[in-house]
Amino acid sequence: MSKPKIAIYKMSSCAGCQLEILNFEPMLLDLLGAVDLSYFVMAKRENEEGPYDIGLVEGAITCGEEISRLKKARQQCRMLVAFGSCACYGGLPSIKNWTSEREIEERVYPQPHLLESTTAYGIDHYVTVDAYLKGCPASREELLEFVKGVLLGIKPYLRPHSVCVECKLHENVCLFTSQGKVCMGPVTTAGCGALCPANNKPCEGCRGPANDANTESLARTFDEYGLHRSDVVRLFRKFAGMTPEFSRGAEVL
Amino acid sequence: MSVPVMKVTEMKWPALSLLDKDGIAEFAENLAERYLVFGPVAKGSEYVFAPVGKGEVLELNYHTTILPPKKLLHQPFEVLFSFHEDGIQENIVEQPKQIIFGIHPCDVHAIQILDKAYSVEYEDPYYMNKRKNTLIIALNCSEPAETCFCQSLGTGPFLKDGYDLLLTDIGEAYLVEVGSEAGMELVEAVNLRPAARVALVEKQKVYENARRKFRKRLLTQGLHELLESNFRHPIWEKLKEECLACGSCTMVCPTCFCYNVVDKLDLSLKSGKRTREWDSCMLLEYAQVALGHNFRKDRDARVKQRIYHKLLYYEPQFGTLGCVGCGRCIKTCVKKIDITDVVSRIRGE
Amino acid sequence: MTTQTIHVDYLARVEGEGAIKIKVKDNEITDLELRIFEPPRFFQGFLVGRKYSEVPGIVSRICGICPASHQITAIQALEDALGVKVSRQTKDLRLLLALSQWIQSHTLHIYFLALPDFLGYESSISMARDHLPAVQRALKLKRLGNDLTALIGGREVHPVTPTIGGFTRVPRREELQVIGERLAEARADALETLDLVASLNFPAFERNCEHIALTEENAYAVNGGRIISNCGLNIPIWHYRNHIKERQVPHSHALHSYVEDRGSFLVGPLARVNLNWDKLNPRALKAVEGVRKMFPSFNPFHSIVARAVEVIHSIEVCLDLIERLDPQPEELDYTVQAGEGFAATEAPRGLLYHSYRLDEEGVVKAADIVTPTAHNVANMEEDLRAFAPGVLDLPLEEATLKCEMVIRNYDPCISCSVHFLRLEIERE
């Protein structure tokens, strides 16, 4: 395959996922040898027109303008990728989904009628998605595996299982069973290297539900650990509260 | 020590010696001059096997480690070979001699099981290369932890064979027994204080004492029939609801040997590595084949596979039970799913 | 009668999405808009109802480029609310973390966002063809900043270790020393960076405006201090809201920050260098002597030089910190109580303000966050208003680029400006 053309689209996001592309540093020039960053507004002034081979969409969809931009991106890109947890699940912006739009707006803006904002969704609520690169931010290694996969025409190996697997592979002290700190690791997708537990901090579920996530069972354990129902809801409605798995966890008690 | 494990008798190496407790660090340092020495050290509130002998504090009073010493032989991540345009480079290097210091009897038994798994028919050169260069300085358990049940399986608290040196805490000092030629050399090199044979009486006392402290047990009598006839026991449905399918129990098990293989290409797409890493039958993708068909889609099938493999299938495969009673899977399970408890519940206890 | 429109569809090489539209009629600006398409994400809205302990992790996601600044500021505001005192070690590590971000963010801005304009490239990617060593130097410096962030914070983007009371994990002295060696080596790169930016051709443009920054008695303020300005502002942080206000102006797309009774103001590296020059690290002061005469400066294009100065300063301060640090794990012990807290820090782009009100369970009742870009947005428009007439005679292409540069001087971080409003969208 010749150099694939990559477009990077920004929706409602912090730009951290795109920044991870520039954070490739030592490899950045090699990467640029392998792909064309054809549309990357954060880094370039002259951005090429589509079509593109890969579209990386960063951010949640939170307004009508983004919906139309997303649909256009879908048409322009052979493969469309949800790049980061916001694009995969609605991410942190989706926290607001459980409060009335009006109330949220009024907390921030004096004249909320000037705004148009909708429920925050992941991009697959509106378009078909070819791949998901989970994480807040998305992982550089996984992005690299994905790009290599596209170059080779294969499906890359991205860990589908729980964070606990990687946590054990790195022999971290389990915060849950050794220190009694509740952790979302058992139901969250690995791929981050169990970063938070490795830093002595419970997993917050930023990568969304793992394969076969048994969130109801975990929620019941949270309950046994003395968490209030509202705490359990907060744990599940953070980065991926809109997914069926985490919804079940939030609602079981 | 050679592989497969050879049986050594006390008669061959009668030397009994004593190692003062405050001499342990010096002993380890001395060994570290010639070997890579791994022993239990503290990691937060837990213990892990890590390099010792160069200032790190050996914690011989540890209960159990997060990962079993298996990780030193069958590594969590391992490169099998690298490949490039003109060939394959096997990653089998000149292995430095290593010592696993302070390993408990259950973990020694587990290594003996792995020895079988990795040597039957097709020897695994990666495992065997390390194994052949590994000496075992075992430590008998005088204080079983809450989750231990090795006694039920005959894999502890004391070790009968499979060691190069065996330590027993007999109060003021460690009694050192020799189990192999290589062990003999280790002892001679550091010039230990000889022990009188009565020390063996002390050892016996420690043993009796330790035996009384077990709080968990797994009754093995009639276990095969029990499991075979309870494949559809209602408990599996309950465990399906409970289990998180997180995989922790298998990741920490000293006898689990499954792995997954992943090829990693360089960005040039011309060269790369074939790697393997521990895998787990508790994970959904484990039994999945092309086009998404999965032979163990349901969680209960996977829970059952783990427990049946440990308690039923190892025996025909390797001639021994697959569980050594180390208790790690119990300790690590967020849902407190306990293999001994599962068996007693099936027994209707 | 001629009508001319300068229209920048996408503000490239800024973080976030914005546009500029300037309408000129007979050499008079009739309409000037700095548009932000960035939809609001309502952080202050949804922080209400979350637990205090979640706040640092959440606010980090306001901005992917200066997440640690948001974390540190939020943590300090929460500590203020909860009455938590932290150790010298924690303060040192926080300073190290904040400065690691300055190094990373300033390098990103200098080489990737701003320099291509000055050297006549559309991006650093195309610049790399002719200036490979400079781009490689940039990548090296940026990686160094990133590695330091990751060492202290656990990860470059959205660090994980900073928490109320300290850190969940502290680096070992040996790890710090290894990176210390790299910092020492990076001095040369930082100096070359300064030489490079100081030699650029800056548009002759000055606009006298209020410059605001934190200041401290004996140090170049980063994570605290008093808020001062060249126009006489001198207040403790918790007085912030008595003096700095926001208004929604009909023609604008953002809440405009202003100093009560005065007007828009500038925060960021240029303001800091102007106001705190003497407090730069002594070794840094020596190293930047060559550009001494440029400051204080009211030419916003000089902010790239201010950034280069701050990179040199940051490296020296980090080296001093690493020299004395031997971090030990600390007990994080405090009781949750109701309260209100305030904090401000100097993020790479300037003054960042957070305040929270908590109930007795530690649940957030109100949150107030004003980011550097939100502080600056009114001033950006003012700059443009003053600058644009001077470029109207240039070919449209060039005038457009020059106007973009005015905005890029601020290194605006649009997604992090939670106060931005979106009014109207104009795309193809």
Add this chain to the structure above:
Amino acid sequence: MLNPFKPEKAVIREIIHETADTTTYTFSFSEANLQKGFRYHPGQFNMLTIFGIGEAPISISSNNNMDSGVFQHTVRRVGNVTNALAKMKVGDSVGIRGPYGTGWPLNVLEVKNLLLVAGGIGLAPLRPVIQEVMYRRQDFGQVELLYGARTPGELLYTREFEQWRQAGIIVRLTVDAVPEGVTWDGSVGVVTKLFDEMSSEPFDTLVFTCGPEIMMSFVVRGLVNRGFVPEQIYVSLERRMNCGVKKCGKCQIGPKFVCRDGPVFAYAELLTLPEEVLGGVAG
């Protein structure tokens, strides 16, 4: 130390397109000695590597008896390795290690009559059996093949059917569906439908079957209903495999390693396992 995980280089000598998604590749090892020493039984498989992409267990679809200095694999495109292989050309090389597993019990048991039941790609490991029969036809009695595919276009080895028939092998075909515009005079329906017209009787007959697990579960059930006993039915199973040599653990069913104890099993043996195989029929 011999390394069973190290693939040897093998070169693609010929590519035969069987169907839209299935292709037969003829390989030989680059090293002549390796090729010379490469001996295998019908029903055994190799691990096929595409470097950088991965490894897949693939049955050997040719027979040793021809001693042609080459061996064949028939591969259906379903995922990474198989797709990557599909992009290769004659002269390209792959990695091969094997042969692994037990084959069909052709040389182990006294075989007289043979009933072969195959579905889709499942004919690949049975083709060497057919070739074996043709090679020493006189050793066998009645040999019958029941073969089903989704459509006529998806039948494998069609060009060889005539040869097979000439060798006195009864070949009965069926397809699930006939697309418009295709002429088909065979039967329509699942492969078990052919049981109604088959010539084979339980007496002195061994059954070999390979195909999707769900198909095989109907096959064994149908045969048992027709008086066949589990001891005379052999199935070739598919499981996930990462090593082929009893190490990676993936392929275990009860105490059995499909890669080593199988992939060919007597159905009777599978019935002794606690874990259900063949779609729950065993339990």
